Structures are given as C-alpha cells and as structure tokens.
Amino acid sequence: MPAQPGRYYPAAGAGCFSWRLALESCVHVDTVVADRLAALPLRVFREEPTVLAELKHGTSSYTLPSNFAVAIELAFARTRSARAERPRACAWNLTARWSGPGAAARPARFCLGPAGVYAKGKLYALPAGIVDMRAPS
Numbered sequence: 001m002p003a004q005p006g007r008y009y010p011a012a013g014a015g016c017f018s019w020r021l022a023l024e025s026c027v028h029v030d031t032v033v034a035d036r037l038a039a040l041p042l043r044v045f046r047e048e049p050t051v052l053a054e055l056k057h058g059t060s061s062y063t064l065p066s067n068f069a070v071a072i073e074l075a076f077a078r079t080r081s082a083r084a085e086r087p088r089a090c091a092w093n094l095t096a097r098w099s100g101p102g103a104a105a106r107p108a109r110f111c112l113g114p115a116g117v118y119a120k121g122k123l124y125a126l127p128a129g130i131v132d133m134r135a136p137s
Contacts, residue, residue, distance in 0.1 A: 006018065008029065008034070008037040008038075010034070010037070010038045013028055013029055013031075013034055014026050014027065014028060014029060015027055015029045015033075015037075048100055048101065049073070049077075049100055050073070050076075050077075050098055050099070050100030050101060050102035050103055050106060051064075051065070051069070051073055051098070051099060051100055052064055052065075052069045052072060052073060052096055052097075052098060052099075053096075053097045053098060053099040053103075054096060054097040055068075055069055055072070055094060055095075055096050056094065056095045056096070057092055057093065057094055057095075071126060072094075072096075072110075072112070072117055074126075075116055075117040075124040075125070075126050076106055076107075076117065076119075076124055078124060078125070079124075081124070081125055082122045082123065082124045082125075083122060083123055083125075084121055084122055084123075085118070085121075085122065085123040086118075086121070087111050087113055087118040087123075088113065088115065089113045089114055089115075090111035090112070090113050090118065091111075091112055091113055091114070092111065092112040093109070093110075093111050094109070094110055094111070094112060095108060095109050096108055096109075096110070107119035107120055
C-alpha cells in the first residue's frame, strides 16, 4: 500500500497496516477494495518485500520507513513499466542499501526526478505528483 505498507487476508476480508507489518492495526476492507486485492497474483504475498534499509543524499540519511522510501520501493517494484531512458531532470542523486529477497537486483545508486526514478539507463515511472521534489523527510 503506498501510504502505509500492509497485508490483505482474503478469508477474513481484513487488511492489516503497519510500517513493521504488525497485526495491531487491522480493519475490515471495503468489498470493492477487497475484490481488487483478491485479484492480485498470490506470488505477490508469498515472501517479505524488498525494502530500503538505508537511503542517503550525500551524507544525509533519511528516516526509514517513510512515504518517500515507499514511493521509491514501489517504483523499483514496477519493473514491467520501466523503460530505457536517460535522466532528463535529476533532482536528487541518492544511494541506497536494500534488504529482502530482491536486494541484490536493486540499484545502489539512482536519481530521482519529476518523472520517476532513474537507474542503470532506465526510468521507473511514478504516478504524477507522488513525490515532492523538495528535500525528502
């Protein structure tokens, strides 16, 4: 989930939302949302997600997890929508350390621009307005 990571449990019709994926904040999920979540392939839910363990701009580290980090994680998770493109505008040159099953495949250096995240000659697009180009918090 973009605003706060979570898990969906179809049998119970419940969503549990927490930065640490704890079960302390579970709610009944609206049927329209539940139908959309239930349609996702099960492989999406079988393993822990690959997440940012550390994120830096120069020598400044950013608090993790955060909505800023989740936006970057989502961009790199959307590999099918990535396309070959050189950065047109780079607002933030960032370095990262990843944890999780896909950590080795994620870039350690990338650039954030208005169109999305650029790494290794590809643009991983973000929906318009998801990331503010001012200093992340």
